[in-house]
Amino acid sequence: MHRALLSLAISALFGAVGVASTASAQTGPPVDEESTTAYIEQTVQDADEYWTNWLAGQGLEVKHALFKIVQNGELYVSECSESGTPANAxxxxxxxxxxxxxxxxYEGVLVLPVDTMLKMRQGSLNNQPSEKAGDFTVATxxxxxxxxxxxxxxxxxxxxxxxxxxxxVELMADCFSGVWAGAKYNEGRLTAQDFDAAVDSRARFGDEEFTDPNHHGTSGERVTAWATGYFGLKKxxxxxxxxCIDAYWR
Ligand SMILES: [Zn+2]
Incomplete structure (x- = not known):
């Protein structure tokens, strides 16, 4: 039903329509573990604020997520990983x-391995180089x-x-990520480079493991889901x- 719109959205995506046209020069702090930790913290705070407002507006009680940025040399043990999660998970x-x-x-815990995030900022996803990867890959x-x-x-x-x-469940999470990016765009805080990094990350994290219970959606499905959050639906x-709820929570 949404296909016509979504193919439009995809063509818009690849034409990078509707985003700020220039990215500012990279003159920030060095890309290292410390600045990556700071960037992750800032992103979590920003998104937490967005979602807290929205959830409260829906009449829901807001319990925040605990978040753990796993540093080099650490192993973070959670209910989901008894053997612990290292910084390069x-x-x-x-x-x-x-x-x-x-x-x-807290409602759950976000486990965020710093070394893996640092590599994304440096242009590597799943050990594959990407020219588009950068800070916003981490944010996505x-x-x-x-x-x-x-x-x-x-x-x-x-x-x-x-x-x-x-x-x-995975596509809805991609869609929510797109919503947050769309909100950044509306505030004039999203560059074309950010936009490209987000789309690139969804495409690169797609998989074709259709029978795997851990299947997250194909590249196309993941980009479409993110775009649904970012651009909205035709209606x-x-x-x-x-x-996102309309599209993935029937
Ligand atoms: Zn997920």
Whole structure:
């Protein structure tokens, strides 16, 4: 049903329509573990603010996600990984087991391996070089994982589930990541370079493992999902998380 619009959105994506036309020169701090940690923290805070506002506007009680940036030399043990997650774990993830820390109850924990994120900023995804990878690759991965937290809040308080509990969960998280990027664009804080990095990351993290329960969607499906968040649906062409729910939570 949304195919016509989505193919339009895709052509717009690859033409990079609707984004700021110039990227500023790279004159920031050195790309190292420390600046990567700071960048991740800033992204989590920014996205947390966006989603907290939206969830509160939906009448939901907001419990934040705990987040852990795993530093070099550390192993982070969670309910989801008893053997621990190192700083160079292949991917970030959201562990939906709730956590209580210092008397505060959190809705799940975001586990963000710093070395893997640093490599993305340096232009490498899954050990493959990418000319488009950069800071916003990291932001897209972080906000995808935060998308799982938003789903978790929706599931626990609205008692609803995605129709397809495998792939659609992943595509919805990509869509939520696109929503956040669209909100950045609306604030004039998204460059063409950021946009390209986000699309490139969704395309490169697609897979064709259709029978694997861990199948995240093909490259095309993942780019389309992100674009659904970023551009909206034909019936509602705005940055609105409801578009993600409409598309992936039938
Ligand atoms: Zn995911």
């Amino acid at each position: 292949p991917s970030a993830f959201y562990c939906k087991a709730d956590v209580e820390r210092d008397g505060v109850a 991965v972080v906000t995808h994982e935060m998308g799982h937290w938003v789903q978790d809040v929706l599931v626990s308080q609205k008692a609803r589930q995605p129709a397809n509990p495998g792939k659609d 509602n062409p705005t940055v609105d998380p409801m578009n």
